[in-house]
Amino acid sequence: MRHVAALAGVGVKTVSRVINGEPNVSAATIAKVEAAARTLDYQPDLHAGNLRRADGRTRTLGLLVGSVDNPFSGAVHRAVEDAALARGVSVFASSLDDDPDREQEAVSAFLRRRVDGLILTTISESQAYLAPELRRGTPVVFVDREPAGLTSDAVVSDNADGAALATRHLLEQGHRRIAYLGDRHDIQTARERHRGYLDELGRAGVSTRGQQIIEGLHNEATSRAATLALFDAPNPPTAIFSSQNLVTIGVIRALRELGRQHDTALVGFDDVPLGDLLDPGVTVVAQNPQEIGRTAAERVFARLDGDISAAARTIVPTQLLERGSGEIAPRAEG
Amino acid sequence: MRHVAALAGVGVKTVSRVINGEPNVSAATIAKVEAAARTLDYQPDLHAGNLRRADGRTRTLGLLVGSVDNPFSGAVHRAVEDAALARGVSVFASSLDDDPDREQEAVSAFLRRRVDGLILTTISESQAYLAPELRRGTPVVFVDREPAGLTSDAVVSDNADGAALATRHLLEQGHRRIAYLGDRHDIQTARERHRGYLDELGRAGVSTRGQQIIEGLHNEATSRAATLALFDAPNPPTAIFSSQNLVTIGVIRALRELGRQHDTALVGFDDVPLGDLLDPGVTVVAQNPQEIGRTAAERVFARLDGDISAAARTIVPTQLLERGSGEIAPRAEG
DNA sequence: TGTCGCCTTGACAACGATGTCATCGATAGG
DNA sequence: CCTATCGATGACATCGTTGTCAAGGCGACA
Numbered sequence: 060m061r062h063v064a065a066l067a068g069v070g071v072k073t074v075s076r077v078i079n080g081e082p083n084v085s086a087a088t089i090a091k092v093e094a095a096a097r098t099l100d101y102q103p104d105l106h107a108g109n110l111r112r113a114d115g116r117t118r119t120l121g122l123l124v125g126s127v128d129n130p131f132s133g134a135v136h137r138a139v140e141d142a143a144l145a146r147g148v149s150v151f152a153s154s155l156d157d158d159p160d161r162e163q164e165a166v167s168a169f170l171r172r173r174v175d176g177l178i179l180t181t182i183s184e185s186q187a188y189l190a191p192e193l194r195r196g197t198p199v200v201f202v203d204r205e206p207a208g209l210t211s212d213a214v215v216s217d218n219a220d221g222a223a224l225a226t227r228h229l230l231e232q233g234h235r236r237i238a239y240l241g242d243r244h245d246i247q248t249a250r251e252r253h254r255g256y257l258d259e260l261g262r263a264g265v266s267t268r269g270q271q272i273i274e275g276l277h278n279e280a281t282s283r284a285a286t287l288a289l290f291d292a293p294n295p296p297t298a299i300f301s302s303q304n305l306v307t308i309g310v311i312r313a314l315r316e317l318g319r320q321h322d323t324a325l326v327g328f329d330d331v332p333l334g335d336l337l338d339p340g341v342t343v344v345a346q347n348p349q350e351i352g353r354t355a356a357e358r359v360f361a362r363l364d365g366d367i368s369a370a371a372r373t374i375v376p377t378q379l380l381e382r383g384s385g386e387i388a389p390r391a392e393g
Numbered sequence: 394m395r396h397v398a399a400l401a402g403v404g405v406k407t408v409s410r411v412i413n414g415e416p417n418v419s420a421a422t423i424a425k426v427e428a429a430a431r432t433l434d435y436q437p438d439l440h441a442g443n444l445r446r447a448d449g450r451t452r453t454l455g456l457l458v459g460s461v462d463n464p465f466s467g468a469v470h471r472a473v474e475d476a477a478l479a480r481g482v483s484v485f486a487s488s489l490d491d492d493p494d495r496e497q498e499a500v501s502a503f504l505r506r507r508v509d510g511l512i513l514t515t516i517s518e519s520q521a522y523l524a525p526e527l528r529r530g531t532p533v534v535f536v537d538r539e540p541a542g543l544t545s546d547a548v549v550s551d552n553a554d555g556a557a558l559a560t561r562h563l564l565e566q567g568h569r570r571i572a573y574l575g576d577r578h579d580i581q582t583a584r585e586r587h588r589g590y591l592d593e594l595g596r597a598g599v600s601t602r603g604q605q606i607i608e609g610l611h612n613e614a615t616s617r618a619a620t621l622a623l624f625d626a627p628n629p630p631t632a633i634f635s636s637q638n639l640v641t642i643g644v645i646r647a648l649r650e651l652g653r654q655h656d657t658a659l660v661g662f663d664d665v666p667l668g669d670l671l672d673p674g675v676t677v678v679a680q681n682p683q684e685i686g687r688t689a690a691e692r693v694f695a696r697l698d699g700d701i702s703a704a705a706r707t708i709v710p711t712q713l714l715e716r717g718s719g720e721i722a723p724r725a726e727g
Numbered sequence: 728t729g730t731c732g733c734c735t736t737g738a739c740a741a742c743g744a745t746g747t748c749a750t751c752g753a754t755a756g757g
Numbered sequence: 758c759c760t761a762t763c764g765a766t767g768a769c770a771t772c773g774t775t776g777t778c779a780a781g782g783c784g785a786c787a
Binding site: 394395405406409410412413437438439440441442443444445446447 | 742743744745746
Binding site: 100102103104105106107109110117119126127128129130132133134136137140144147149150151152153154164167168169170171172173191192308311312315331332333336337338 | 441460462484486487507666667
């Protein structure tokens with residue numbers, strides 16, 4: 060900036076005024092400064108300015124998602140980015156990998172860079188460590204999973220309800236042996252989906268004792284192996300509820316290998332890419348990651364704009380997409 | 394930091410020393426400072442430090458990809474993030490949307506935030522506007538698409554070769570009417586893939602005059618419509634080469650609607666999620682986005698570490714994955 | 728013509744950190 | 758016992774920018 064000022068023959072403050080479009084600069088001066096800035100390819104240093112600026116905003120957001128190469132995360136990320144772009148805000152994105160250490164590291168990296176707000180998917184047992192930052196006024200919005208040990212805005216799917224919906228759908232087809240294949244129990248949404256499944260069985264008066272319930276599945280490989288094991292054991296289920304997109308894919312692979320994709324019902328939680336093109340089509344309880352991301356970004360910006368209402372939990376509805384796999388009738392007993 | 398210093402009863406410089414682990418601080422002082430920092434939940438301001446620091450590094454990278462919710466982009470992003478994480482570097486990610494204005498905006502946002510390096514997928518006709526930044530010493534690595542009007546590192550797939558491979562594969566099955574469904578011509582890789590397709594036909598002595606060549610397809614919808622139109626016209630192709638993942642998906646949808654997925658061969662460029670689970674499986678020339686991202690990040694960090702060798706173009710091999718759709722024989726003429 | 732006020736401009740301090748350098752005390756060597 | 762050396766520490770300038778404030782010039786108005 061001093062160089063631009065020197066070249067234009069004006070003071071640095073005047074350059075600052077021109078760059079920021081402040082009033083009360085003569086047209087001639089503006090022209091001189093702009094010419095000099097172009098000549099030197101000057102780009103203002105946002106962070107230096109931020110150091111002194113009254114509002115202390117870095118126009119930067121920290122986003123922590125499951126993994127930037129997961130389709131759900133990608134959709135959330137895209138929605139957040141679009142909302143941020145409209146306000147000239149850049150987004151730091153990180154992958155959580157459901158690792159508490161990564162969570163801490165990522166959040167710490169965001170805070171050291173003085174992001175204006177945080178949009179977080181978390182895995183740690185408690186997010187109480189964010190309390191001081193919240194007090195300092197940094198908006199924190201939790202996405203996908205609700206926070207623990209801390210009260211702040213959250214934007215989530217209705218996990219228990221969605222799981223109940225999936226379970227009810229299978230019950231309605233006449234299934235009574237509905238296996239549950241779920242993610243790790245330290246994941247809040249996995250617990251909720253498990254609960255929704257159990258509750259719905261209870262409401263239908265179906266015993267949960269005889270059901271095969273497998274938790275701790277976290278990727279395609281473990282899910283596939285678990286499914287194969289199910290059918291290697293006596294009394295395999297006639298239907299499966301899988302609680303997560305990667306788990307669903309693992310189930311699909313296993314059913315195909317066993318040639319049972321047409322005689323075993325399957326409903327997945329969270330949509331699967333090209334799920335409508337498979338045979339059978341994959342029935343899922345679809346979440347709405349775009350809406351989740353958009354809403355979360357809106358919350359952050361509303362907070363930054365001064366909204367001091369109580370922390371709110373926004374629930375984004377899920378939707379049952381019937382595509383075939385969930386409408387398979389139970390096998391005749393034998 | 395002044396607060397920490399005050400609470401610990403030491404000077405700010407001493408706090409700085411403790412935070413940065415510099416030598417020559419007594420154990421007692423270190424303890425006092427660390428206690429004070431914990432009490433106040435102190436997080437150093439990386440940007441303030443960077444202003445004065447000798448190396449001028451923000452430990453920040455700018456990444457511009459097609460779209461953060463495209464699977465190819467997501468994989469590149471993830472690989473870059475992993476490499477960055479190992480060095481304590483955070484990543485700004487933005488979506489290009491093949492819009493030159495977005496490119497300019499994103500790059501400008503990165504530069505104003507003084508990123509240490511850029512990893513870019515570009516759409517503008519020329520990236521000459523980056524020359525001053527390059528001269529300033531900022532490493533710029535182009536991914537997926539090669540730069541124009543500027544020489545810098547690039548990490549790309551062998552697009553022409555891969556397209557030729559796909560085309561040759563279809564020729565080898567006996568096809569002679571192989572439609573080309575391609576992306577917009579202003580996209581460098583689309584031009585390369587088109588060229589590879591034409592070259593291979595030429596090498597095989599197959600006339601390109603009779604081939605149906607449709608360009609300008611950019612998403613599922615336009616690709617699906619174009620495919621439907623192909624089969625609505627006389628003399629539809631017996632095989633299709635689609636040059637991009639979304640285009641491939643559009644073709645698959647259209648072929649299904651027409652019930653021709655089993656009598657029309659299809660090879661796509663770039664892999665499609667769950668492509669192996671469809672019926673028929675989707676034969677593709679798969680790229681290796683993880684490797685592209687990893688290599689690009691390595692180049693940036695090598696440059697930051699002082700590598701001043703000439704700009705290099707790294708080619709990441711593609712791989713033909715035969716899954717069924719590409720191995721369909723031509724229909725009997727009639 | 729003098730006063731007032733507005734427009735334009737720049738000098739200066741400050742933001743939160745680090746690089747440089749000086750100071751102080753203790754320890755070792757002669 | 759004196760001095761050279763080294764470890765520990767803090768004062769101060771500085772990074773690139775913006776907020777504050779004062780000064781100079783000019784036109785309007787009485």
